[in-house]
Amino acid sequence: MSKNTAIRKILTTAKINLKNVKPAFIITGILLGLMLTDTVVQSILTLRGVLDARDNNNVSAINVLFLLPALCGKLIPVRNFRKYANLGGKRTDFLKGCLCGYALLAAAVSVICAVYHVTAERFLVNLGTFSEVINLMDLFGWTRGGMAVAVLRQTAFLLLTAVFFHTLSSLHEWWVGWACDAAIIAVISVFTPIAPLRAAEYAFFRAILFQPDALPHILTCLALCAALGALNLPIISRKKI
Secondary structure (H helix, E strand, C coil): CCCCHHHHHHHHHHHHHHHHCHHHHHHHHHHHHHHHHHHHHHHHHHHCCCHHHHHHEEEHHHHHEEEEEEHHHHHHHHHHHHHHHCCCCHHHHHHHHHHHHHHHHHHHHHHHHHHHHHHHHHHHHHHHHEEEEECCHHHHHHHCCCHHHHHHHHHHHHHHHHHHHHHHHHHHCCHHCCCCHHHHHHHHHHHHHCCCHHHHHHHHHHHHHCCCCCHHHHHHHHHHHHHHHHHHHHHHHCCCC
């Protein structure tokens, strides 16, 4: 198989995977619609003097899109793997298609968030309807290096999110997946109250979310993606059709 044919096959798999997880897009779309409706209502009330813009902060509706890669990562292994395998597709090709699809989705979501941030959010603040619009890109400090850097950082993080949920969802075919769920809950519950463990927990989230420097942040997320991708090779080779 030529290199171009292999790339086309991966892209086709990525496209099919994303087309077959409509519930993820529907759920995200409904939540986004509700958030946008709330923004419009608050804007109208502020312009009419019912709300005081000086005390009226707004959580950006576009933050809801962070949910989309997580939902796709959760649903794709469950809904698509057996169909793909039963049609004669190779397991490794399915995994490559998944990773490619998550990367494209993460990039698309990041670009949309960035465009909304510099257009709609700034318009609302300049209009005087809100004193501040809270966007996760700002909250995590990703915009300090400019919007192009913020897009790259958000893409890396959302890709990591999708691959993490894909891995966890794939593991749920066995007891290991449920044990991982319990372990994650236990770690958060145990680490948070204990100072030394809380410091370790903070260091992890700082590395993938609040890292002040863009390059270490991006490289950390991509390294974790690569590690999870490698972990998925033995997982997918053992999945039942």
